[in-house]
Amino acid sequence: MPELPEVQTVINGLNSLVIGKEIQKIIELRSGTLEWQIPITSLGKIESISRRGKYIILQTSLHYKLVIHLRMTGKLIFERDLDKTSSHSRAEIIFADKTKLIFDDVRTFGKIEVMKKNDDIPALKKLGAEPLSDKFNAEYLINKLRNKKAPIKTVLLDQSVIAGLGNIYVAEILYRCKIDPRKAGKTLRTAQIKEIIKYTKVVLQEAIKHNGTTISDYRSVEDKSGEFQNFLNVYGKKTCECGAEIHKIKQAGRSTYFCNICQS
DNA sequence: ATTGCTTCCTGAGCGC
DNA sequence: TGCGCTCAGGAAGCAA
Numbered sequence: 001m002p003e004l005p006e007v008q009t010v011i012n013g014l015n016s017l018v019i020g021k022e023i024q025k026i027i028e029l030r031s032g033t034l035e036w037q038i039p040i041t042s043l044g045k046i047e048s049i050s051r052r053g054k055y056i057i058l059q060t061s062l063h064y065k066l067v068i069h070l071r072m073t074g075k076l077i078f079e080r081d082l083d084k085t086s087s088h089s090r091a092e093i094i095f096a097d098k099t100k101l102i103f104d105d106v107r108t109f110g111k112i113e114v115m116k117k118n119d120d121i122p123a124l125k126k127l128g129a130e131p132l133s134d135k136f137n138a139e140y141l142i143n144k145l146r147n148k149k150a151p152i153k154t155v156l157l158d159q160s161v162i163a164g165l166g167n168i169y170v171a172e173i174l175y176r177c178k179i180d181p182r183k184a185g186k187t188l189r190t191a192q193i194k195e196i197i198k199y200t201k202v203v204l205q206e207a208i209k210h211n212g213t214t215i216s217d218y219r220s221v222e223d224k225s226g227e228f229q230n231f232l233n234v235y236g237k238k239t240c241e242c243g244a245e246i247h248k249i250k251q252a253g254r255s256t257y258f259c260n261i262c263q264s
Numbered sequence: 265a266t267t268g269c270t271t272c273c274t275g276a277g278c279g280c
Numbered sequence: 281t282g283c284g285c286t287c288a289g290g291a292a293g294c295a296a
Binding site for chain 1: 265266267268269270272273274275276
Binding site for chain 1: 287289291
């Protein structure tokens with residue numbers, strides 16, 4: 001599932017492949033995928049691409065923007081042949097130079113929203129700090145954890161606390177910090193909170209360096225798998241490096257993997 | 265205010 | 281071979 005490193009890898013790919021391309025049209029192949037806030041006949045060229053949390057934002061020259069969320073199985077695949085199709089194509093952005101960007105999404109939760117460049121994106125207003133920014137520091141997280149009775153695992157998945165983490169990276173971060181995912185957020189010591197800050201940045205940067213994690217569906221814009229799955233310590237694992245069994249439990253409906261020897 | 269359950273959806277994997 | 285079941289999960293919406 002695309003989390004921050006996968007989304008960033010997609011953006012890096014888009015930056016080298018679609019900047020400056022004129023959007024001729026966008027075709028919706030499955031209803032509910034594409035949402036037009038306003039009727040638009042011409043979007044213009046793709047001017048810049050940015051990320052906020054797990055959202056991809058494409059700015060166009062005629063003062064519009066496309067806001068894309070891949071959710072669990074969404075992929076943006078660049079294709080030079082207009083006739084090529086994809087097995088679960090939900091929408092296609094057709095460029096004037098006869099290339100296209102396919103939005104492929106098995107589980108159909110992903111969305112593309114077209115809106116005016118200066119309009120607020122409601123979902124973005126709720127997002128917490130970018131984990132790789134200076135705003136994500138000990139003081140910030142201490143404040144956010146102050147009243148959290150919920151387990152730290154659940155808190156770190158909350159996009160209004162940190163924008164961009166998902167189930168895989170939260171598991172890996174807590175493993176590196178040696179913190180039990182079941183521990184209530186507000187009970188963490190300052191030293192532990194500092195560890196979370198540190199390893200969140202370390203793990204995300206390492207994952208970006210390896211083009212993200214591919215468990216099943218995730219692919220880059222050039223349809224390549226990531227490599228960070230080869231460096232996971234707990235997510236989807238049966239045995240810890242220490243030799244102990246990795247525990248798999250449910251927290252707020254999500255699976256959590258951890259080593260109860262190393263993480264206590 | 266906080267938390268966690270349910271919902272959306274499809275395909276993989278499993279037992280029989 | 282094929283059926284039915286469970287599981288995977290990001291985030292919105294809702295209920296406690």
